[in-house]
Amino acid sequence: MTKNISNNAQKLFLKGSEAIARTVANCQPRVIAAYPITPQTGIIEELVRLKTQRQANFSFIQTESEHSALSVVLGAAAMGVPTYTATSSQGLLHMAEVIYNLPGLRLPVVMTCANRSISAPINIWNDHQDAMAVRDAGWIMLWAENIQEAIEQHWLAFILSQKLRLPVMVNVDGFRLTHASEPVILPQAKLIHKLLTNKIKPVLDINQPQTTGWFALPEVYHRQRLSLRKFIAASWPIISQTTNNFNALWEPIKHALENTNPATAGYQGTATHYYGPEKPDTLIMAMGSIVGELRDIVQQHKIASQKTGILKVQIYRPFPGDEILSYLNKASKIIVIDRAPGLGAQPPLFSDIKSCLPAGYNKKIVSTIIGLGGDIKLKEINKITKTMNKKI
Template sequence: MRKNMVVVEGSYAVAHAVKVCRPNVISAYPITPQTHIVEDLAQFAADGEMNCEYMNVESEFSAISALIGASAAGARTYSSTTSQGLALMHEALFNASGMRLPIVMTVVNRALSAPINIWNDQQDSISQRDTGWIQLYAEDVQESADMTPQIYKLAEDEDVLLPAMSCMDGFILSHVYEPVILLEQSLTDEFLPAYDPEFTLDPKNPMSFGAFADPGTYTEFRYKQEKAMGVALEKIEEIANEFKDIYGRYYGGLIDGYVLDDAEIVIMAMGSIIGTVKDTIDELRIQGESVGLLKVRSFRPFPTEAIRKALKNAKVVITLDKNISIGKNEGALCTEVKACLHNTDNRVPVIGFMLGHGGRDIPINMIKKIINKAKLVEKGIFIESEFADLREDLA
């Protein structure tokens, strides 16, 4: 497989992955740092490398709205966005999920304004966690590309039929050049069958999508969305293993552990920060420290049971969040993990650290300081969730 390895920009690797998934309709509006993905896709379409309708629209809201119509008509669809663009889509994200349309979108994570910031954190996608979209987070460029056919297969499964976000950290992954194995068309065709929906907008067989629902029926629509997320929870691991069988690469399904079995202190995180955490753990392990990592790949659906099982031997859990729930003083992963472990036999303390907002660097020394703080908890000292990288001169 290494003969197909090339050095390309992360955005190109994702765009190429989208191309080999054979979408019928692409609609997107350029916004930093997502722009290179849609530029590459536009070039593929212009060069005749893709048999699809590439739609130029006037905003991100228009982009998702166009795909709602295209998906309802039976097309495999794709978009990409970030930050304010994703926020502008907010209203229509609920429509796509409520209509059970398996639209796939790459979210190139970027901080939200104000103040204006174009660098990475994960506040944009985390803010959409209740819209009914599946959310998977990639660790590196290869996973970002390989996640694309997996998330199509998941979203289009007849027992799931939910839209899905493949999330990659802006600039850190989208603009970096790395060795990548580009997805082969023949293998992708074997892995991902053509989209053939049972229900579509068709004048010959009229039906309604997103129709009016009164209080007598509305609850059941929400219930069915939640049930579909439960099915997706089971399918993610299954699809990840099927991908491994065909392509030979595996990233974990819902979660993935790193030197976790004997770890007393476990760090939990999502996205590109995983690489820095692994490097930190490697250093500390040489020094005899009992530290491990639990990577969360699926944030929606949230893998409660898998996390409980993975943390059964932990004495302290650290969560790293590139987001904040303002007014709660902790990040979304921290909140979810606390709820996950509540009322279980393993009442392990969970310490949340918010960091990396607006692209602030996260060096290995910062991770080490966080781990040292967590050791205080083992001694019975209570630690509140906090900003790990706060500049006191500006606070």
């Protein structure tokens, strides 16, 4: 199903991988390198189809491994070229060396992680263990709830990456989003480039040779890594202004085409989206596609829906501690859902939230781990809703 809506957007019914690929193509990266891995493969296949049918113009390199794919886009980004890649699970782990290099070199790259469990045992279905393994590498990390949000986050990722000169990872739940289909509003290239310039100052220039990524002695290395940490922590004003500009342009167009009222869709912050009453009794926090199921089940329980709020984290790195804390202060009960176990420690989202609490914070926060290896059982979510009515 295709419906053209002016020159700004198309209303389509698309599989998630196709929607992501078309959005990436409309962002017009010049170099794409990738190695296939389930459930990422459909994104790359669609991009190659668009290229072979002359609906997109970029250089495509299918490498011999994920490590090589990210190395290729690193080199292209250093030359000032907009780049893109995608991976999943073990492929992301195979990229680990280069994943850390990119932020250290301050190179803008956009990558999709089709979130999938990691071995062992072998499992191809969805959870968040892969991305959580590299959450502190220095990337900006976004997390999508649905296909429409994945479209928007890829557009935003290219803008943020170029403004901050940092790599951005867009996380989409494997199979649950990559292989699902839904009606979407797809922004056209003309609209996308009202905010995206694709102008990147090169690090490498054959006319002005210089060394980058040099060998650093301890004093210099220590200073540079702390400088990167400080820059990422201080990047919120840029992220906030960029998301505000993005929403000001896109939201009126999207809601007009969807025929929905933004006022009924909850409250959109810079890094989070809140659904529920102004002062909830219970606050549930989560990331990714499970948020939609949580919202539906809470709405089915009339009593719970009147006193339960759901806080979706959309920008996970840098961690939006201050924004989250403003919601925690309004609730008396807090439940945090993770889809990674945090082996040897607390689950990652729960741990991050605990780390940003001020001294003397006395509200009890409950950690719940759901859906490792892809099986999100409705009875587990129903169990959470029953917990809302009990004293934590």
